[in-house]
Amino acid sequence: MADRDGFIWLDGEMVPWREAKTHVLTHTLHYGLGCFEGVRAYSTEKGAAIFRLKEHTDRLFRSAHILNMTMPFSKDELNAAQCAAVRENNLDEAYLRPMVFLGSEGMGLRADNLKVHVMVAAWSWPSYMSPEAKELGIKVRTSSYTRHHVNITMCKAKANGNYINSMLALNEAIASGCEEALLLDNEGYVAEGSGENIFIMRDGVLHTPELTSCLEGITRQTILDFAKELNIPVKERRITRDEVYIADEAFFTGTAAEVLPIRELDGRVIGAGKRGPLTEKLQGMYFDAVKGKSEAHSQWLTPVNG
Ligand code: PMP
Numbered sequence: 001m002a003d004r005d006g007f008i009w010l011d012g013e014m015v016p017w018r019e020a021k022t023h024v025l026t027h028t029l030h031y032g033l034g035c036f037e038g039v040r041a042y043s044t045e046k047g048a049a050i051f052r053l054k055e056h057t058d059r060l061f062r063s064a065h066i067l068n069m070t071m072p073f074s075k076d077e078l079n080a081a082q083c084a085a086v087r088e089n090n091l092d093e094a095y096l097r098p099m100v101f102l103g104s105e106g107m108g109l110r111a112d113n114l115k116v117h118v119m120v121a122a123w124s125w126p127s128y129m130s131p132e133a134k135e136l137g138i139k140v141r142t143s144s145y146t147r148h149h150v151n152i153t154m155c156k157a158k159a160n161g162n163y164i165n166s167m168l169a170l171n172e173a174i175a176s177g178c179e180e181a182l183l184l185d186n187e188g189y190v191a192e193g194s195g196e197n198i199f200i201m202r203d204g205v206l207h208t209p210e211l212t213s214c215l216e217g218i219t220r221q222t223i224l225d226f227a228k229e230l231n232i233p234v235k236e237r238r239i240t241r242d243e244v245y246i247a248d249e250a251f252f253t254g255t256a257a258e259v260l261p262i263r264e265l266d267g268r269v270i271g272a273g274k275r276g277p278l279t280e281k282l283q284g285m286y287f288d289a290v291k292g293k294s295e296a297h298s299q300w301l302t303p304v305n306g
């Protein structure tokens with residue numbers, strides 16, 4: 001990743017990709033206190049456009065606030081930096097990674113003289129899952145790892161350190177022949193995937209866990225917006241793992257995973273064992289929206305060329 005041509009926005013300047021470096025004593029590298037975003041730009045008729053940029057930047061600022069990090073840039077500056085990162089790297093479609101991290105001015109948990117740095121990288125990362133997975137769905141296992149408790153770490157912050165939990169769960173799922181993990185909360189209720197929110201459809205009603213320990217997903221919100229437009233009843237509530245087994249349809253949502261059908265959980269086939277009709281409908285609406293093919297949702301796209 002580090003050895004390539006291009007530019008990375010670092011602390012207000014475009015830096016050649018290979019020179020965007022930080023010291024080994026960078027505080028965030030040691031203790032994980034930092035926050036980031038995962039954002040995507042899609043190819044549209046108006047050129048590359050970033051999907052729900054404002055919402056991602058707002059969440060980045062909320063994460064920094066929760067972690068008590070003072071952002072050294074404004075939201076407008078960060079939005080412009082993200083557009084520039086796509087533009088300067090001549091990308092048509094891109095995954096963007098803004099990150100806020102603490103510098104190397106001091107070490108130890110008490111260090112209080114640390115500079116807050118911000119970076120934005122953008123690169124081409126076509127598909128998080130295989131194209132077949134979007135149609136056939138994926139195999140998931142309930143993780144032996146529990147999603148963070150709301151008072152052990154701050155779940156509303158997309159914090160670097162929180163992702164140890166996600167990686168342990170995902171690696172375990174992959175090692176056991178599945179494609180993704182489903183994490184339960186500390187009380188045993190369904191929380192989310194390693195990097196996705198979850199929805200189930202049962203008897204015409206869409207259900208998704210309420211926002212306790214799961215991340216406030218922007219794709220989750222997009223699906224809730226679509227459900228409202230389609231007059232599909234939605235219940236945000238506690239869900240048990242066996243409710244997923246007996247759902248008519250289930251799917252994950254996330255910026256990277258987009259709208260991803262779940263065909264199996266813990267060896268139990270869900271519904272017809274492939275993408276269900278509502279999942280297909282919502283997935284279609286999502287792809288139309290991100291690719292600028294839906295006039296009604298064009299306000300969610302920010303063309304990087306202005
Ligand atoms: N949960 C977790 C733990 C995640 O990392 C992500 C990805 N950011 C999501 C849910 C989905 O969030 P979004 O739709 O905003 O990408």
